[in-house]
Amino acid sequence: MRLEGKVAIITGSASGIGRGMALALAKEGAHVAIVDVNEEMGKKTLAEINQHTEGMLFISDISKRENVEYVVSEVVKKRGKLDILINNAHASKQASFIETNQEMFDLSFGTGFYPTFNFMQVAYPELKKSKGKVINFASGAGLNGQPTQTSYAAAKEAIRGISRVAANEWGPEGINVNIISPIALTGGVEQWKKDSPELYDAMINNIPLRKLGDPEEDIGRVAVFLSSSDADYVTGQTIMVDGGSIKLR
Structure with a gap:
């Protein structure tokens, strides 16, 4: 129960990596507010969380700042505080660099970068x-410049940039800001594995640990660490939770 009594907001937490982190934090005693657009999956995840602690569910379009403000105010109104903010939500479309257009940038920045910025600013x-913890999300797509990921890579690297600025500015106030860059076996990846087994196997063979991370046991446990007092002296860092795929220098 390393997070007993802590209050957390996790965006994009109805499924996938977000759900894994929500369950991992709840099992350590945190009260988790799920923020997502998928009501059906959100209710299922909330039921799982409620087996461990009392959660909250917000079905919300966080591309709008007023919705971000509402979520933060309601969480604080009900729980009296906010200790942990995890910005995980992000949507994007793949296209070659030449084919990438303004609509794709608007989607990626509108669902990923701007909600991350707005939640950080509103929750500050x-x-x-609370001398709280912020966890934002990067991607190997940005770190390595993965083909067809122009808008996604740009938004993820922008998130890393503002995270480092906040870590420097907020460090004297006891707020930790870190970034996770994960590889995990989500529902979407499982479908891709079925559709393109050869490409999937090639990806696995490029991971030193030869497997994808589990959203709860692997990514979630690192999120628990970064949310806890064990990580009080860690800030401004990009933590690679990717089986050794990328080694930062």
């Missing part, structure tokens, strides 16, 4: 009170 007063 509460995080300052």
Whole structure:
């Protein structure tokens, strides 16, 4: 129960990596607010969380700042504080560099970068009170410049940039800001494995540990660490949770 009594907001947490982190934090005692657009999956995840702690569910379009403000205010109103903010939500479309257009940038920045920025800015007063933790998400697509991921890579690297700025500015106030860059076996990846087994096997063979991470046991446990007092002296870092695929220098 390393996070007993802590209050967390996790965006994009109805399924996939977000769900894994929500369950991992709840099992350590955190009260988790799920923020997602998928009501059906959100309710299922909330039921799982409620087996361990009392959660909250917000079906919300967080591309709008007023919705971000509403979520933060409601969580604080009900729980009295905010200790942990995890910005995981992100949507994008793949296209070659030449074919990438403004609509694709608007989607990627509108669902990933701007919600991350807005949640950090809106939550800052509460995080300052609690000396809280912020976890944002990067991707190997940005770090390695993966083909067909122009808009996604740009938004992810922008998130890394503002995370480092916040880590420097907020560090004196006791707020930790870190980034996770994961590889995990989600529902979408499982479908891709069925559709393109040769490409999937090639990807696995490029991972030193020869497997994809589990959203709860692998990614979620690192999120628990970064959310806990064990990580009080860690800030501004990009943590690669990718089986050794990328080794930062």
